[in-house]
Amino acid sequence: MSKTLFDKVWDSHVVQQIENGPDVLFIDRHLVHEVTSPVAFLGLKNRDIKVLYPERTFATADHNTPTRNQHLPVKDKLSANQLKALEENSKAHNIPYWGLGHEKNGIVHVIGPENGITVPGATIVCGDSHTSTHGAFGAIAFGIGTSEVEMVLSTQCIMQPKPKSMRINVNGKLNKAVTPKDVALFIISKLTTSGATGYFVEYAGDVFRDMSMEGRMTVCNLSIEMGARGGMIAPDEKTFDYVEGKEYAPKGADWNKATEYWQTLYSDDDATFDKEINFDASEIEPMITYGTNPGMGMGISNDIPMAEAVEGGMATYKKSLNYMAFAEGDAMIGKPIDFVFLGSCTNGRIEDFRAFASIIKGRKKADNVTAWLVPGSHRVEEAIKEEGILDILNTAGFELREPGCSACLAMNDDKIPAGKYAVSTSNRNFEGRQGPGSRTLLASPLVAAAAAVTGKVTDPRELMEEVLA
């Protein structure tokens, strides 16, 4: 019987099927961070059991960490306590722990791939909804709740009904200044934030095939923002090249055996999906969001839609615009902004910093803008320095912070103040997401850079003319 990529990976991990119930799914690799794990470890303690497979478990500190002076003790007592809990729990259960200052420390979804923890065909979970990032390698990866973290720690399994399948094909050639982030925001704007709920998505077509691994990670990362459990892309030579030689990736004979298997990971020609959607790459322009969920996005040169033109509840739509202090019919171009955030598991990788630098090179940060540039990991930070990007940033009046989730969810001190506008490369523009009362405009690193040097929402294509001439 013909199978989808998703079927192949899922079916090979089912330990048991329960009639009229979930599948018992074996998890190859489990990523753990400080915020969603302490109560799970407490559960193990209460049952007096140990982590079943510590060698399949990896812990890092990222959500609740400062992005400055990481060598000093963490000031916030509750945050420090949570970090300490993770360190102690990791030690007690023999789990590798990459805490603050560790060379491998960084955002959990950035360091997984960097260290070869993320490999094709694997099942990967983490108590974080953006775990879908790892799907870029042809893995089944998704976010779980703390009860499920406890299940995986104690039994390496979770219980989930198999989701429905959806394939999103984007074919053709992308326009100038259109990045993977724009492709994802475009798809979400078409499907809405609940359009893929209940589905696991496979991304296919020219656009994803031609995309870098970093770009694929950005796209898969945002799958959850349309409600999907996860998103994945069939692995290819690009994937294998990325994984080869990484610390936790298979080596030698195991590598040959693994790649042989990985080459079978694609959707069969006659495999059927519960839903299939097609988009034309040429329709996509640089995107920006104007509302309070990631589905409220549009091409940057468009005007904010009128309430009547929008599907769904008008009251909810108006509440959203009211929060943003935007009006129906407003143009986004030219809107003044206060903050720029470059970073997060969505856009905190080296390619994102390269893109940002390509626009700001030879320009200056606008005086009215506060910019927080936060690498996804120490490895990314090193690459920024090695490639000379740090010099470009500094010359233009920007500084680089230390790695972490930072202003994406504003658990640490990196909070956008109430009423202020932030052009952010992160993943969510929910009310108060980046700090109580903060107003978020989600966009690509190019759009963020254009805003950072002009102090307002600016079409990055205007600043790229000479590059393309």
Add this chain to the structure above:
Amino acid sequence: MAYDKFNILKSSAVPLPIENVDTDQIIPARFLKATERKGFGDNLFRDWRYNSDDTPKEHFVLNNPIYSGKILVGGKNFGSGSSREHAAWAVYDYGFRCVVSSFFADIFRNNCLNIGVLPVQVSPEFLDKIFKAIESNPETELEINLPEQTITILESGESESFAINDYKKENMLNGFDDIDYLLNIKNNIEEFAQNTPL
């Protein structure tokens, strides 16, 4: 952790007719710093419920004494966003045992089921009827009958059935949790793991 058994729940309900209520609204990230599962109900809908000086926002439904009960009724796509189980804990800790909506985000639904809060998905039309019934009489009671898988507006007798898989239903009825089940088949899991290289 085993949780409360759920059988038949009869209660008035608190209406929140807003769509796409995300988990950052249910519990903002800055309240996720605890290392124990305690006190999350105090911060349920924190920024909709309180001003920045911690005074209650008069117009928010949880601050309106005419609405109360163990059932929270939300608009379409309830619980989208972050996987934080803290959102379900906050709902539970506040005193809700059931959330009704016309559509739930996946992870939130799972999290609820895993801690003993019953997510009941109804048709958009029935959701509308519930909101109208509460609007005309805030004390109107709903009956959630898990064995029969029905939800009824008691005043009018209007009723609809809801779906839940047999396994989860059994768990909810008995207060069982998944970990007990998994620990029980640990031998099968260990055998499976041996054939599944890292």
